[in-house]
Amino acid sequence: MAPGGIIAPAPRDFRNSALISTASGTPPFATSSASPKPRRSPIPGGNAAVPVEVIEREVRVAASPQTVFQFFTDSTQYSQWKGQHATLDPRPGGMYRVELNGRDTARGEYLEVIPYSRVVFSWGFEGEGSPLPPGSSVVEVSLIPDGEGTIVRLMHRGLPGPQVVRQHTDGWDHYLSRLLIAAPGGDPGPDPWITSTTQPSNTQTSTTS
Numbered sequence: 001m002a003p004g005g006i007i008a009p010a011p012r013d014f015r016n017s018a019l020i021s022t023a024s025g026t027p028p029f030a031t032s033s034a035s036p037k038p039r040r041s042p043i044p045g046g047n048a049a050v051p052v053e054v055i056e057r058e059v060r061v062a063a064s065p066q067t068v069f070q071f072f073t074d075s076t077q078y079s080q081w082k083g084q085h086a087t088l089d090p091r092p093g094g095m096y097r098v099e100l101n102g103r104d105t106a107r108g109e110y111l112e113v114i115p116y117s118r119v120v121f122s123w124g125f126e127g128e129g130s131p132l133p134p135g136s137s138v139v140e141v142s143l144i145p146d147g148e149g150t151i152v153r154l155m156h157r158g159l160p161g162p163q164v165v166r167q168h169t170d171g172w173d174h175y176l177s178r179l180l181i182a183a184p185g186g187d188p189g190p191d192p193w194i195t196s197t198t199q200p201s202n203t204q205t206s207t208t209s
Contacts (some may be wrong), residue, residue: 033121053165055156059176063183065116065143068150072119072141081178084194096121101194102127117143123156130166152179 021074061068071077073090083098083106108122119141124134137158144151154172159165178188 021078023145053159055159055165055169057154057172057173057176059152060146061152061183062149065145065150068143068152068183069116071179073113076104081182081188082175109135129158
């Protein structure tokens, strides 16, 4: 069990998974449950017959909330840890669009922006037949001061089914491991998912269970 009663999930196969915060000793990825299964949560106005899933992740970043906030709202800094190119307009109703890897483009809009403490945006993928259309799920990011660092709590809700949940769990683990390096001023290096020909597209339905 990690400090503060947070239970760390089983090790996952993603880049920089061995990183540990030297300030708090907290594993970089923690969840509120020992099970990797996400919670189910209804979305207001949604179809009650279709279950929706929630991913929760928590990381400690060795940078201030003021700094980390920029990595969720500034297009240039966002692209340092996630995607090839970002177009961000961080105000309620403003555009959120990220060209991720040459195949997938995530799009939504900012729903809530509170400087240095909270960012909420809708999320989905462009492309005909996408199992998660633009704006059909919601990402909530809370920034909590922790000494000279920041606890980043991320919740992604409204994901339709286990397969999409698995894809996004792997995705957030991958990208948050890069944020851990980029926000304190480091270089996470080229994103292997941009050039990889084996990483599956999020806009296509896989037959893998």
